[in-house]
Amino acid sequence: xxxxxxxxxxxxxxxxxxxxxxxxxKIIEHGENEVKIAxxxxxxxxxxxxxxxxxxxxxxxAIDEVNIYENNSLLYDEDxxxxxxxxxxxxxxxxxxxxxxxxxxxxxxxxxDRAGYTMVYSKELISxxxxxxxxxxxxxxxxxxxxxxxxxxxxxxxxxxxSIEAIARRGIGKEHAKWQPVTSCSFKELKNVxxxxxxxxxLFTIEGDGSLPxxxxxxxxxxxxxxxxxxLIEELANPRE
Amino acid sequence: MIPVRCYTCGKVISEVWDEYKERIKRESxxxxxxxxxxxxxxxxxxxxxxxxxxxxxAPYG
Numbered sequence: 001x002x003x004x005x006x007x008x009x010x011x012x013x014x015x016x017x018x019x020x021x022x023x024x025x026k027i028i029e030h031g032e033n034e035v036k037i038a039x040x041x042x043x044x045x046x047x048x049x050x051x052x053x054x055x056x057x058x059x060x061x062a063i064d065e066v067n068i069y070e071n072n073s074l075l076y077d078e079d080x081x082x083x084x085x086x087x088x089x090x091x092x093x094x095x096x097x098x099x100x101x102x103x104x105x106x107x108x109x110x111x112x113d114r115a116g117y118t119m120v121y122s123k124e125l126i127s128x129x130x131x132x133x134x135x136x137x138x139x140x141x142x143x144x145x146x147x148x149x150x151x152x153x154x155x156x157x158x159x160x161x162x163s164i165e166a167i168a169r170r171g172i173g174k175e176h177a178k179w180q181p182v183t184s185c186s187f188k189e190l191k192n193v194x195x196x197x198x199x200x201x202x203l204f205t206i207e208g209d210g211s212l213p214x215x216x217x218x219x220x221x222x223x224x225x226x227x228x229x230x231x232l233i234e235e236l237a238n239p240r241e
Numbered sequence: 242m243i244p245v246r247c248y249t250c251g252k253v254i255s256e257v258w259d260e261y262k263e264r265i266k267r268e269s270x271x272x273x274x275x276x277x278x279x280x281x282x283x284x285x286x287x288x289x290x291x292x293x294x295x296x297x298x299a300p301y302g
Binding site for chain 2: 059074086087135137139142210
Protein backbone atom coordinates (compact mmCIF):
# COMPACT_ATOMS: atom_id res chain seq x y z
CA UNK A 1 0.00 0.00 0.00
CA UNK A 2 2.79 2.38 0.88
CA UNK A 3 4.58 1.85 -2.40
CA UNK A 4 1.36 2.37 -4.33
CA UNK A 5 0.69 5.73 -2.82
CA UNK A 6 4.00 7.04 -4.20
CA UNK A 7 2.89 6.38 -7.75
CA UNK A 8 0.60 8.75 -9.49
CA UNK A 9 -2.92 7.62 -10.16
CA UNK A 10 -2.54 7.14 -13.95
CA UNK A 11 0.80 5.40 -13.63
CA UNK A 12 -0.64 2.94 -11.14
CA UNK A 13 -3.46 2.35 -13.58
CA UNK A 14 -0.94 1.65 -16.35
CA UNK A 15 0.85 -0.96 -14.27
CA UNK A 16 -2.38 -2.71 -13.46
CA UNK A 17 -3.66 -2.99 -16.98
CA UNK A 18 -0.23 -3.59 -18.50
CA UNK A 19 -0.67 -0.53 -20.73
CA UNK A 20 2.31 1.71 -21.06
CA UNK A 21 2.57 5.07 -22.66
CA UNK A 22 5.16 5.04 -25.39
CA UNK A 23 7.77 7.68 -25.78
CA UNK A 24 7.58 9.62 -28.99
CA UNK A 25 10.45 11.68 -30.27
CA LYS A 26 10.36 14.20 -33.07
CA ILE A 27 13.32 16.23 -34.26
CA ILE A 28 12.05 19.73 -34.98
CA GLU A 29 15.26 21.49 -35.85
CA HIS A 30 18.74 20.13 -36.39
CA GLY A 31 21.61 22.55 -36.72
CA GLU A 32 25.35 22.00 -36.62
CA ASN A 33 25.61 22.60 -32.89
CA GLU A 34 22.01 22.74 -31.80
CA VAL A 35 19.05 20.39 -31.83
CA LYS A 36 15.38 20.89 -30.93
CA ILE A 37 13.41 17.78 -30.01
CA ALA A 38 9.75 17.35 -29.12
CA UNK A 39 9.33 14.55 -26.59
CA UNK A 40 5.99 13.13 -25.62
CA UNK A 41 4.87 10.18 -23.57
CA UNK A 42 7.38 10.81 -20.82
CA UNK A 43 7.11 12.49 -17.46
CA UNK A 44 8.79 15.80 -16.72
CA UNK A 45 10.94 14.08 -14.10
CA UNK A 46 12.36 11.69 -16.69
CA UNK A 47 13.14 14.57 -19.03
CA UNK A 48 14.80 16.39 -16.16
CA UNK A 49 16.98 13.37 -15.36
CA UNK A 50 18.07 13.31 -19.00
CA UNK A 51 18.78 17.05 -18.97
CA UNK A 52 20.87 16.80 -15.82
CA UNK A 53 22.80 13.83 -17.21
CA UNK A 54 23.65 15.83 -20.35
CA UNK A 55 24.93 18.75 -18.29
CA UNK A 56 26.82 17.00 -15.52
CA UNK A 57 27.64 13.42 -16.55
CA UNK A 58 28.59 13.26 -20.22
CA UNK A 59 32.39 13.28 -20.45
CA UNK A 60 34.53 15.37 -22.80
CA UNK A 61 38.14 16.53 -23.07
CA ALA A 62 39.44 19.82 -21.69
CA ILE A 63 42.78 21.30 -20.75
CA ASP A 64 43.29 20.71 -17.04
CA GLU A 65 46.92 21.37 -16.22
CA VAL A 66 49.22 23.97 -17.71
CA ASN A 67 53.00 24.13 -17.47
CA ILE A 68 54.17 27.64 -18.17
CA TYR A 69 57.83 27.82 -19.21
CA GLU A 70 57.78 31.43 -20.27
CA ASN A 71 55.18 34.15 -20.00
CA ASN A 72 55.95 37.86 -19.91
CA SER A 73 52.66 38.81 -21.55
CA LEU A 74 50.12 41.12 -19.93
CA LEU A 75 48.02 38.20 -18.71
CA TYR A 76 48.96 36.44 -15.49
CA ASP A 77 49.84 32.74 -15.70
CA GLU A 78 46.53 31.79 -14.07
CA ASP A 79 44.51 33.96 -16.50
CA UNK A 80 46.21 32.24 -19.39
CA UNK A 81 45.57 28.79 -17.89
CA UNK A 82 41.89 29.60 -17.35
CA UNK A 83 41.44 30.79 -20.95
CA UNK A 84 43.09 27.61 -22.26
CA UNK A 85 40.85 25.44 -20.09
CA UNK A 86 37.70 27.00 -21.54
CA UNK A 87 38.62 26.21 -25.16
CA UNK A 88 36.47 23.26 -26.32
CA UNK A 89 38.54 20.35 -27.65
CA UNK A 90 37.13 18.25 -30.47
CA UNK A 91 37.63 14.46 -30.69
CA UNK A 92 36.33 11.99 -33.29
CA UNK A 93 36.05 9.14 -30.83
CA UNK A 94 35.83 9.95 -27.17
CA UNK A 95 35.35 6.30 -26.12
CA UNK A 96 39.00 5.60 -26.94
CA UNK A 97 40.11 7.84 -24.06
CA UNK A 98 40.05 6.83 -20.43
CA UNK A 99 40.08 9.08 -17.38
CA UNK A 100 43.80 8.37 -16.96
CA UNK A 101 44.82 9.52 -20.44
CA UNK A 102 46.75 12.74 -20.79
CA UNK A 103 47.06 14.67 -24.05
CA UNK A 104 49.82 17.22 -24.35
CA UNK A 105 49.12 20.43 -26.25
CA UNK A 106 51.84 23.03 -26.77
CA UNK A 107 51.74 26.72 -27.58
CA UNK A 108 54.67 28.94 -28.51
CA UNK A 109 54.35 32.50 -29.69
CA UNK A 110 56.15 35.79 -29.54
CA UNK A 111 55.55 39.42 -30.42
CA UNK A 112 57.06 40.92 -33.61
CA ASP A 113 60.66 42.18 -33.79
CA ARG A 114 59.52 45.76 -34.32
CA ALA A 115 56.94 47.74 -32.39
CA GLY A 116 53.54 46.18 -32.96
CA TYR A 117 51.53 43.18 -31.82
CA THR A 118 50.56 39.62 -32.66
CA MET A 119 47.29 38.08 -31.61
CA VAL A 120 47.64 34.46 -30.50
CA TYR A 121 44.66 32.33 -31.55
CA SER A 122 43.47 28.88 -30.56
CA LYS A 123 44.50 27.50 -33.99
CA GLU A 124 48.14 27.89 -32.91
CA LEU A 125 47.75 25.18 -30.28
CA ILE A 126 49.72 22.12 -31.37
CA SER A 127 48.26 18.84 -30.17
CA UNK A 128 50.41 15.75 -29.68
CA UNK A 129 47.38 13.63 -30.59
CA UNK A 130 46.22 14.01 -34.21
CA UNK A 131 42.63 13.16 -33.19
CA UNK A 132 42.36 16.02 -30.69
CA UNK A 133 42.12 19.64 -31.79
CA UNK A 134 40.46 22.90 -30.69
CA UNK A 135 36.83 23.06 -31.86
CA UNK A 136 37.29 26.70 -32.88
CA UNK A 137 40.24 28.27 -34.68
CA UNK A 138 39.71 31.91 -33.85
CA UNK A 139 39.50 32.12 -30.08
CA UNK A 140 41.90 34.90 -29.06
CA UNK A 141 44.16 33.66 -26.27
CA UNK A 142 46.49 36.59 -25.66
CA UNK A 143 47.80 39.70 -27.39
CA UNK A 144 51.59 39.90 -27.44
CA UNK A 145 52.84 43.45 -27.74
CA UNK A 146 56.28 44.79 -28.67
CA UNK A 147 56.94 48.30 -27.41
CA UNK A 148 59.74 50.59 -28.50
CA UNK A 149 61.50 52.53 -25.80
CA UNK A 150 64.04 55.29 -25.92
CA UNK A 151 66.40 55.61 -23.00
CA UNK A 152 69.04 58.40 -23.32
CA UNK A 153 69.03 58.26 -27.09
CA UNK A 154 69.20 54.46 -27.30
CA UNK A 155 66.22 52.77 -28.96
CA UNK A 156 65.27 49.28 -27.97
CA UNK A 157 62.29 47.00 -28.50
CA UNK A 158 60.83 45.10 -25.58
CA UNK A 159 59.04 41.97 -26.81
CA UNK A 160 56.76 39.45 -25.18
CA UNK A 161 56.82 35.67 -25.40
CA UNK A 162 54.83 32.71 -24.20
CA SER A 163 55.89 29.09 -24.07
CA ILE A 164 53.33 26.71 -22.67
CA GLU A 165 52.55 23.02 -22.40
CA ALA A 166 48.92 22.23 -21.60
CA ILE A 167 47.68 18.81 -20.48
CA ALA A 168 44.17 17.81 -21.52
CA ARG A 169 42.18 15.22 -19.62
CA ARG A 170 38.74 13.60 -19.82
CA GLY A 171 36.28 14.80 -17.21
CA ILE A 172 32.63 15.52 -16.47
CA GLY A 173 30.64 18.71 -15.88
CA LYS A 174 30.07 17.79 -12.25
CA GLU A 175 33.73 18.56 -11.58
CA HIS A 176 34.12 21.76 -13.60
CA ALA A 177 31.97 23.57 -16.17
CA LYS A 178 34.78 23.32 -18.77
CA TRP A 179 33.90 19.59 -19.05
CA GLN A 180 30.26 20.38 -19.73
CA PRO A 181 29.49 19.42 -23.35
CA VAL A 182 26.35 21.59 -23.55
CA THR A 183 25.80 25.29 -23.07
CA SER A 184 22.08 25.95 -23.08
CA CYS A 185 20.25 22.69 -22.37
CA SER A 186 16.63 23.03 -21.33
CA PHE A 187 13.08 21.89 -21.95
CA LYS A 188 9.68 23.44 -21.63
CA GLU A 189 6.17 22.10 -21.60
CA LEU A 190 4.32 22.85 -24.80
CA LYS A 191 0.92 24.36 -24.10
CA ASN A 192 -2.15 24.24 -26.33
CA VAL A 193 -1.33 20.97 -28.03
CA UNK A 194 -3.99 18.28 -28.12
CA UNK A 195 -2.99 16.24 -25.11
CA UNK A 196 -3.17 12.51 -25.19
CA UNK A 197 -4.14 11.05 -21.87
CA UNK A 198 -1.19 10.57 -19.56
CA UNK A 199 1.37 12.53 -21.54
CA UNK A 200 2.89 15.95 -21.80
CA UNK A 201 4.69 17.30 -24.79
CA UNK A 202 8.12 18.64 -23.97
CA LEU A 203 10.29 20.77 -26.18
CA PHE A 204 13.98 20.14 -25.62
CA THR A 205 16.59 22.63 -26.78
CA ILE A 206 20.14 21.34 -26.65
CA GLU A 207 23.08 23.46 -27.69
CA GLY A 208 26.53 21.87 -27.76
CA ASP A 209 29.77 23.78 -27.15
CA GLY A 210 31.45 22.31 -30.24
CA SER A 211 33.40 19.53 -28.53
CA LEU A 212 30.92 16.70 -29.18
CA PRO A 213 28.17 16.30 -31.81
CA UNK A 214 24.82 17.17 -30.15
CA UNK A 215 23.23 13.81 -31.06
CA UNK A 216 26.06 12.00 -29.30
CA UNK A 217 25.49 14.06 -26.15
CA UNK A 218 21.83 12.99 -25.94
CA UNK A 219 22.64 9.35 -26.70
CA UNK A 220 25.47 9.25 -24.18
CA UNK A 221 23.30 10.85 -21.49
CA UNK A 222 20.59 8.24 -22.06
CA UNK A 223 23.21 5.48 -21.87
CA UNK A 224 24.54 6.86 -18.58
CA UNK A 225 21.03 6.90 -17.10
CA UNK A 226 20.45 3.31 -18.22
CA UNK A 227 23.76 2.16 -16.71
CA UNK A 228 22.83 3.80 -13.40
CA UNK A 229 19.47 2.00 -13.35
CA UNK A 230 21.14 -1.29 -14.24
CA UNK A 231 23.59 -0.85 -11.40
CA LEU A 232 20.69 -0.23 -9.03
CA ILE A 233 18.91 -3.40 -10.19
CA GLU A 234 22.08 -5.44 -9.79
CA GLU A 235 22.76 -4.11 -6.31
CA LEU A 236 19.20 -4.85 -5.22
CA ALA A 237 19.20 -8.32 -6.76
CA ASN A 238 22.53 -9.34 -5.22
CA PRO A 239 22.84 -7.33 -2.02
CA ARG A 240 26.31 -7.31 -0.57
CA GLU A 241 26.76 -8.29 3.06
CA MET B 242 40.90 40.35 -23.77
CA ILE B 243 37.35 39.23 -24.51
CA PRO B 244 36.28 36.36 -22.21
CA VAL B 245 36.43 32.99 -24.01
CA ARG B 246 32.85 32.07 -23.10
CA CYS B 247 29.68 33.79 -21.99
CA TYR B 248 29.72 34.09 -18.18
CA THR B 249 26.16 32.84 -17.83
CA CYS B 250 25.47 30.13 -20.38
CA GLY B 251 28.99 29.09 -21.37
CA LYS B 252 28.61 29.57 -25.13
CA VAL B 253 31.95 30.20 -26.87
CA ILE B 254 31.60 33.83 -27.95
CA SER B 255 35.21 34.99 -28.32
CA GLU B 256 35.47 33.18 -31.64
CA VAL B 257 33.42 35.86 -33.43
CA TRP B 258 34.72 38.86 -31.47
CA ASP B 259 37.14 40.03 -34.19
CA GLU B 260 34.42 39.97 -36.83
CA TYR B 261 31.99 41.76 -34.52
CA LYS B 262 34.55 44.48 -33.72
CA GLU B 263 35.18 45.04 -37.41
CA ARG B 264 31.54 45.06 -38.51
CA ILE B 265 30.09 47.40 -35.85
CA LYS B 266 32.06 50.20 -37.47
CA ARG B 267 29.52 50.10 -40.30
CA GLU B 268 26.48 48.20 -39.02
CA SER B 269 24.31 48.20 -35.92
CA UNK B 270 25.54 45.85 -33.17
CA UNK B 271 22.08 44.23 -32.91
CA UNK B 272 22.14 43.16 -36.55
CA UNK B 273 25.74 41.93 -36.37
CA UNK B 274 24.99 39.82 -33.29
CA UNK B 275 21.92 38.30 -34.96
CA UNK B 276 24.10 37.39 -37.94
CA UNK B 277 26.81 35.86 -35.78
CA UNK B 278 24.34 33.68 -33.87
CA UNK B 279 24.63 35.54 -30.56
CA UNK B 280 20.95 35.22 -29.69
CA UNK B 281 20.54 35.11 -25.92
CA UNK B 282 20.79 38.34 -23.94
CA UNK B 283 23.39 36.83 -21.61
CA UNK B 284 25.77 36.43 -24.57
CA UNK B 285 24.82 39.79 -26.13
CA UNK B 286 25.75 41.74 -23.02
CA UNK B 287 29.22 40.13 -23.15
CA UNK B 288 29.83 41.95 -26.43
CA UNK B 289 27.97 45.18 -25.66
CA UNK B 290 29.70 45.73 -22.33
CA UNK B 291 33.20 44.63 -23.27
CA UNK B 292 35.96 47.21 -23.34
CA UNK B 293 39.35 46.27 -24.81
CA UNK B 294 41.84 47.52 -22.22
CA UNK B 295 44.93 45.47 -22.99
CA UNK B 296 46.52 48.23 -25.10
CA UNK B 297 46.15 50.76 -22.29
CA UNK B 298 47.98 48.38 -20.00
CA ALA B 299 50.81 47.73 -22.45
CA PRO B 300 53.05 50.68 -21.47
CA TYR B 301 53.06 49.50 -17.87
CA GLY B 302 53.64 45.79 -18.60
